[in-house]
Amino acid sequence: MAEPKDKLHEMKAEILAALGHPIRLRIVEMLADGEVCVCDIAERIGAERSNVSRHLGVLTRAGLLSARKEGLRVLYRLATPCVLSFLDCVTDVLRQRLKDERELLSRL
Numbered sequence: 001m002a003e004p005k006d007k008l009h010e011m012k013a014e015i016l017a018a019l020g021h022p023i024r025l026r027i028v029e030m031l032a033d034g035e036v037c038v039c040d041i042a043e044r045i046g047a048e049r050s051n052v053s054r055h056l057g058v059l060t061r062a063g064l065l066s067a068r069k070e071g072l073r074v075l076y077r078l079a080t081p082c083v084l085s086f087l088d089c090v091t092d093v094l095r096q097r098l099k100d101e102r103e104l105l106s107r108l
Contacts, residue, residue, distance in 0.1 A: 018062035023047060024055050025087070027076075028064065032084050035068075035075040 019025060026045055030036060036044075042052040056076055059065045066079040078084070 015062050015064065018058050018064060019083075019087075021055065021058075023052070024059055027052070027055060027059065028078065028083060029087065031065070031076060031078045032081070035077040037073045037075055039073070041076070 019028065023045060027041055030041060030044060038049060038053055038056060041056070042049040045052060056065065056067075060067060060076075063079060064083055065076050067074050067076050069075075
């Protein structure tokens with residue numbers, strides 16, 4: 001039988017996997033400003049609506065997005081806006097990595 005912590009780690013990995021695609025990251029960042037229709041997301045990203053819908057499904061199943069219908073349109077929003085803080089942290093990690101690499105190269 002799996003430990004509760006094991007299950008928690010599995011669930012966290014599912015969320016991280018859902019964020020593990022550049023298009024999905026762009027969608028999450030786009031939704032920082034509020035609700036957006038799938039048609040507008042597809043246009044801004046420059047991708048087919050069917051492809052965007054698939055990515056939206058991954059993010060929704062992971063619990064990162066929620067959706068509501070408004071007439072024929074489906075509007076998506078961040079279910080957990082705190083994910084943006086996590087993405088800011090990822091950016092900080094990248095900045096530090098770049099700084100470390102620059103320092104290493106300056107020693108050559």
